[in-house]
Amino acid sequence: MSEVVNVIVAFAVIVIIFRWVTSGNDSTERGAADVLGFRPKNVTQDMIDTIHNMFPDVPADNIRYDLLRTGSVEQTTEKLLSRGFLEAPPAAYYTLYPRPQQGNANGAQGQNQRGGNQPGAGSTKPIFPPAGESLINRFGLQDRVASGVSVTPEEVGGKAAWEDTTEKREALLKERKAQMILAARQRFLQQQQEKAAS
Known part of the structure; x- marks a missing residue:
């Protein structure tokens, strides 16, 4: 016994x-789970770069934070496509993943011009193009403006069909952006004409 x-x-x-x-x-890992409120998945820089290349306007910290939750590029991309944004990470996130210090003034200035989140801000700020650059120039729509292409609101609105390949989806998204910019420009010009007439 x-x-x-x-x-x-x-x-x-x-x-x-x-x-x-x-x-x-x-x-x-337990400490990260306590800080973030969930157990973080493994995230590589390649995963962040993949999404950031598709959606350059989304801050890298928002992408990393969502990838830490999902662990999947596909799920994060789907969330971006369906919602149009990713939540900003909470202030506690920056204690585990501090922002790298900008080595040069140009990098910091470019970040400020683009309206990147400050650590602990807790909200997504709009991202603006650099001063002096119009959306027409940014998206290369000068030829369409010069040819006088008009876009109706019906063409811009509505839900698009899901394409089979990523190239087709990217082309469709680019075309919809172009249509939205041209429609907004058209409305702006009409408002200017109405103001001038009155």
Whole structure:
């Protein structure tokens, strides 16, 4: 009987020692889960770059934060396509993933011009093109403006069909952006004419 008790005690000691040794590796992951409120998934810089290349206007911190939750480029991309934005990370996120310091003044200036989030801001700020650059120039629509192409609000509105390939989806998204910009320009010119007439 005493041998059975010795075996049980020895087994319990081995289990306790094993848990103690392996808990040291898990403490950083547990700390991140406590700070963020969820267990973060593994995120690589390639995953962030993939989404940032598709959606350059979305801040990298918002992309990383959502990827930490989902762990999937596809799910984060789907969320961006359906909602149009990603939530800004909470202030606690910046304690685990501090922003890299800008090495040069141009990088910091470019970030400020684009309206990037400040750490702890907790809200998404709009992203504006650099001063002096119009949307017509930014999206290369000078030829359409020169040819006098008009876009009706019915052409711009509505839900688009889901295309089979990413190239077709990208082309469709680019065309819809162009139509929205041209329609907004048209409305602006009509308002200017009405003001001039009155």
